[in-house]
Amino acid sequence: MSSIEAAxxxxxxxxxxxxxxxxxxxxxxxxxxxxxxxxxxxxxxxVVAQYFTHESILRGLMLTIFLTLASMALGTLLGxxxxxxxxSHVKPISIAANIYxxxxxxxxxxxxxxxxxxxxxxxxxxxxGIPFTNIGTAIDTNALMAPxxxxxxxxxxxxxxxxxxxxxxxxxSVGKGQIExxxxxxxxxxxxxxxxxxxxxxxxxIPATGNQxxxxxxxxxxxxxxxxxxxxxxxxxIYARTYETIPLLLVASLWYLVMTLLLSYPQSKLxxxxxxxxxxxxxxxxxVVLTEPEGTLR
Amino acid sequence: xxxxxxxxxxxxxxSFGPKTVLKDINLDIASGEICCIIGPSGxxxxxxxxxxxxxxxxxxxxxxxxxxDFGYYETAHAYHAHSPKKLAEQRTxxxxxxxxxxxxxxxxxxxxxxxxxxxxxxxxxxxxxKRAQELLASVGLAGFGDYYPAQLSGGQQQRVAIAxxxxxxxxxxxxxxxxSALDPEKVGEVLAVMKDLAKKGMTMVVVTHEMGFAREVADxxxxxxxxxxxxxGDARExxxxxxxxxxQAFLQQVL
Numbered sequence: 026m027s028s029i030e031a032a033x034x035x036x037x038x039x040x041x042x043x044x045x046x047x048x049x050x051x052x053x054x055x056x057x058x059x060x061x062x063x064x065x066x067x068x069x070x071x072v073v074a075q076y077f078t079h080e081s082i083l084r085g086l087m088l089t090i091f092l093t094l095a096s097m098a099l100g101t102l103l104g105x106x107x108x109x110x111x112x113s114h115v116k117p118i119s120i121a122a123n124i125y126x127x128x129x130x131x132x133x134x135x136x137x138x139x140x141x142x143x144x145x146x147x148x149x150x151x152x153x154g155i156p157f158t159n160i161g162t163a164i165d166t167n168a169l170m171a172p173x174x175x176x177x178x179x180x181x182x183x184x185x186x187x188x189x190x191x192x193x194x195x196x197x198s199v200g201k202g203q204i205e206x207x208x209x210x211x212x213x214x215x216x217x218x219x220x221x222x223x224x225x226x227x228x229x230x231i232p233a234t235g236n237q238x239x240x241x242x243x244x245x246x247x248x249x250x251x252x253x254x255x256x257x258x259x260x261x262x263i264y265a266r267t268y269e270t271i272p273l274l275l276v277a278s279l280w281y282l283v284m285t286l287l288l289s290y291p292q293s294k295l296x297x298x299x300x301x302x303x304x305x306x307x308x309x310x311x312x313v314v315l316t317e318p319e320g321t322l323r
Numbered sequence: 324x325x326x327x328x329x330x331x332x333x334x335x336x337x338s339f340g341p342k343t344v345l346k347d348i349n350l351d352i353a354s355g356e357i358c359c360i361i362g363p364s365g366x367x368x369x370x371x372x373x374x375x376x377x378x379x380x381x382x383x384x385x386x387x388x389x390x391x392d393f394g395y396y397e398t399a400h401a402y403h404a405h406s407p408k409k410l411a412e413q414r415t416x417x418x419x420x421x422x423x424x425x426x427x428x429x430x431x432x433x434x435x436x437x438x439x440x441x442x443x444x445x446x447x448x449x450x451x452x453k454r455a456q457e458l459l460a461s462v463g464l465a466g467f468g469d470y471y472p473a474q475l476s477g478g479q480q481q482r483v484a485i486a487x488x489x490x491x492x493x494x495x496x497x498x499x500x501x502x503s504a505l506d507p508e509k510v511g512e513v514l515a516v517m518k519d520l521a522k523k524g525m526t527m528v529v530v531t532h533e534m535g536f537a538r539e540v541a542d543x544x545x546x547x548x549x550x551x552x553x554x555x556g557d558a559r560e561x562x563x564x565x566x567x568x569x570x571q572a573f574l575q576q577v578l
Contacts, residue, residue, distance in 0.1 A: 202423050203427065206421065206425035210415070211491070216443070220438070
């Protein structure tokens, strides 16, 4: 005989054997990995702790942050230009942008970085001056393309191609009607871009850009092949001396992880703020009053 | 030269790829005339409206808006396209109201109405805001200035859109099915604003399915089908006593 009324009885979810098995296996695997990581002396956690805040590691971290910010900033600017070029109705301009994007997205960044580092093999001298005159100065390309310059150029040019596609995607998310409304008011193309298209494209551009920043942060590790003493290279320089390879890779990895987590937080906030559903009502929007003000036509 | 408000179209042709949408359009709309364009979908009625505003360019024919060649200037052998600046200037004199309102969602109602004067004509912001408040009041939306389009009903958005066009002080207002996207109960409030406007002597060309509005407000009525103007005349006369069989068939379906 039931003691509670039928309508008040709780509903019990079905738990399958697979669910229990999943719990048990995950916990066992987790404990196993944890024990192994903590007890295996070869991880040398003491060394990790010792080098985690080592001066050259921190300097490498700073350089990594600088490369990320600088190449993202420059890449976004260049990407904006490319996106505008790609949406141009002048065919050669949009084709040029298209070729750029195809080339830079279609080849590995690593290859591009090494290419820019060795650009002096193609153009030994770079001359800045007025064409068809003798005015100008020649610069030794090899001297100009120091590892860090090559790194910055390589990362920026590559990022620009990706940002161009993100920005262009944002532009095309703005409805045709918006452009027609701006045109019918007689807006110039520049005003239309600044006041109508870009503000409305931001909701889809900003979250994607946040993802790119996180990707770029880890991507900078590639420039270690050019001998730029960023985070990974700094770690490599130390273990080349001490042979403590794994502990130093752990040091670098932990920093990458910490920074990625730090960047993920504002990224997810931005994503919330600009998500399609919420962007329909801008933040500073006035609360809707249900009673209609005077003068409403009936 | 500012005040004219006439539209003249002769032998307008317009194709989209292989499809000829306007085949031989002749129009003559006087200053202050209220002209309704009706017809089945695909008849080219929206396209001719969009040509008058420069959203589409005509392939051939003469198109004079406000007394001057629109979008092009004539030489002995050809029509040459105007510079974007000159085209924009001509467009500011023709207001356009869209079926889907097309308010700028990133701006408040007031900013929408101010956008033309401030961003195009470079008007003083304070004065433009004052004018925009007056315009919002004139379309029955006093006090709605701080609302964003997403917070307004369709009828309210359309009235803001009308105010936005009026802020440019156009001589001609074009309406492309202004009430088609509205709930039936919101249609009246938009039509009321348009009637109000008609009384003030604005030249208006209205593509519409609202036969009641055409009968009550319009001076002239144009029936279009398949890229041609099939019939045109006094609005009430055409509606009650259509001459062409095609017009009769259409009106029988919709009335």
